[in-house]
Amino acid sequence: MEIDPFIFRLSIFILSIFIGYYVVWSVTPSLHTPLMSVTNAISSVIIVGAIIAALAGDKVNIFDTANIFGYLAIVLAAVNIFGGFLVTQRMLAMYKKKQKDKK
Amino acid sequence: MISANILAVFYLISGILFILALRGLSSPETSRQGNLFGIIGMAIAISVTILSVGNFTTGFVYLLIFLIIGGSMGAFIAFKIPMTAMPELVAGFHSLVGLAAVFVAISAFLNPEVFNLGSPGNIKIASLIEMSLGAAIGAITFSGSIIAFLKLRGIMSGSPITFIGQHYLNLFLGISIIILIFYLCKTQTSNLFWIIIGISFLLGVLLIIPIGGADMPVVISMLNSYSGWAAAGIGFTLENSALIITGALVGSSGAILSYIMCKGMNRSFFNVILGGWGATDQTATNSSQEQKPVKNGNADDAAFLMKNASSVIIVPGYGMAVAQAQHALREMVDALKKNGVKVSYAIHPVAGRMPGHMNVLLAEANVPYDEVFELEEINNDFANCDVAYVIGANDVTNPVAKSDPQSPIYGMPVLDVEKSKSVLFVKRSLSPGYAGIDNDLFYRDNTLMLFADAKKMTEEIVKSL
Secondary structure, three states: OOOOHHHHHHHHHHHHHHHHHHHHHOOOHHHHHHHHHHHHHHHHHHHHHHHHHHHOOOOOOOOOHHHHHHHHHHHHHHHHHHHHHHHHHHHHOOOOOOOOOOO | OOOHHHHHHHHHHHHHHHHHHHHHHHOHHHHHHHHHHHHHHHHHHHHHHHHHHOOOOHHHHHHHHHHHHHHHHHHHHHHHOOHHHHHHHHHHHHHHHHHHHHHHHHHHHHOHHHHOOEEOOEEOHHHHHHHHHHHHHHHHHHHHHHHHHHHHHOOOOOOOOOOOOHHHHHHHHHHHHHHHHHHHHHHOOHHHHHHHHHHHHHHHHHHHOOOOHHHHHHHHHHHHHHHHHHHHHHHHHHOOHHHHHHHHHHHHHHHHHHHHHHHHOOOOHHHHHOOOOHHHHHHHHHHHHOOOOOOEOOHHHHHHHHHOOOEEEEEEOHHHHHHOOHHHHHHHHHHHHHOOOEEEEEEOOOOOOOOOHHHHHHHHOOOOHHHEEEHHHHHHHHHHOOEEEEEOOOHHHOOHHHHOOOOOOOOOOOOOHHHOOEEEEEEOOOOOOOOOOOOHHHHOOOEEEEEOOHHHHHHHHHHHO
16 A cells, blocks of 8 residues: 555645744744745745746747746746845844943 | 755755744844745755756746846845835735746646646646645735735725625635636636636635725735745645745744734634624714813923823834834934833734734834833733823724723723823824724823824924923
C-alpha cells in the first residue's frame, strides 16, 4: 500500500496552520500592521510558480500565452516582495524604546 | 540542474525562515531580524527555482527585466508611501497577490505539462480542483481588495452599499462556483474555467461593497487570510511545499487578526461580513435630537487642565490619522513631560482602519512603544488618571456599551475614559461615530469638548503650554 503524496502535502498544510496559529498569537498587538505587510510579502512566494510558468515549456517561442501570464505574475509578485519587505523594514525601524538618559 | 529532492529541501528552509520572520514580530527588538529572515527565505526560494528550471536563454533575461521592473515599482512605493496611507497600501498589495495567484493558475491550466499535471484537456482531477480553488480565491481576493482599496482611499464612498437579496445572490454565486468546478472536472471544458474566474471576480466585489468604513480592520484581515489560502491552493497544484507552508501561515495569521478585530467590536464574523451597523441608524439617532448641555472649551482651558495634571492618558482614533495629528500630539506630550506630567497612550484594538494602525502612526511620530498600551493593560488606570485626551476616537470610548443593553454596541469592550477626573474630547462636531449612536460621554459633567480639527487643536494646546 502506497500513500498518495497529496496526503503528505495535506499534512504539511495542516501542521503549518497550527504553527501559524501559535506564532501569530504571540505577535504583540502593536506590531499587527507590520505583521500584515510581512505576511503579504511572504505570500508573494507564489512567484516561484510564476517563474516556472514563465521559463519552462517551449524554449523557441518564449512568449506563449501561458508564459505571458507567468511573466505578468512575476511583475505583480515582485512589486509585492520588494514593496512588502521594504515597507515592513521602514515601519519596524520606527519602533523605538524610551530613552531613559534623554534630558 | 538541481534534483527535485534538493529543491524540496531548499523550499522547506525558506518555509522555516518565513516562520521565523513571523516569530520575530513577538517583540519590536527581534522584529527587524525577523524581517531579514523573511528576505533571505524569499531570496533562497527564488534562486533555487531559477536554478531548477535551468533555462538561461532569452527567457531568463526577460525574467530579470520583469523582476527589476516589479521590484523597483515596489521599492518606490515602499519608500514614498506616507504612514497614514498604510491601510490602503496593504489592501493594494493583497490585490496583487490575488491577481498573481490567478495568473499562475491560468498559466498552469493552459500549459499543464510544465508542472507535470497532465496535458490540456486531460488535467489530473485533483490538480484541476486545486487550481480552480486557488484561482477562485485569488480572484475574490483581487476584486475584494480593489474595492477595499478604493474605499480606504476615499475614491469610493465608505458607506455600505446594500440591496435586497444581496446575501442570497452571494450565496448563489458561491454555490455556482463549486458546481462549475465539479463540471470542469467532469468535462475539462476550458470555458468553465474562465467562467469560474469571472464569477469569482464578481463575488469579490459583492462581498466587500456592503461593508462600511470602520469595519475595514476586519475586511483587511480577512483579505489577508484569503490571499494566504489562494497561495496555498496554488501550492497544492504545483506540489510546492514553500507555497503550502507560507499559504497556511498567512491564511491563519489573517484569520486570527479577523477574530481579534471582531472581538474588539463584540460582533461575530458573519455579522460584520453580512453588512454593517447601518440598519440601526434610524432608531439610534433619535436621542441626539434633544438638546443636552455640553461643556465647550478652548485650547487654553485644555492646556491649563493638562499642565496641572499629574497623569494624562491619550486615546487616539481614526480621526488622528485623518488629521495627521500624530506629530503635533508628540510635541504636546513632550511639553507636558517637561512639566512633570506622566503621559501614556491607550489603544483600542479596532482604533483606525487596520490592526495596529495607531501604533504605527505613534511610532512614526517617535513615540516610544513602551508608553503605548493595549486596552486590557491600561483600562484600570483611567480611574487614577487626571485627564484623558480623546483625539479622533469616538465609539470605542462610549460608556453606553457597558450600560445600555438596547444599544447596538452593547458588550463591545470600551476604554473607561469616563472614569478619569476630566475628559478632553477633540472632535469637529457632536455628530455620532460610525456606529450611528450618540456618545454619552459628550454630556458628562467631567467632559470638556474641544470643537476643532485634531491637528489644529493639538498645535494650539502646544502653544499655550
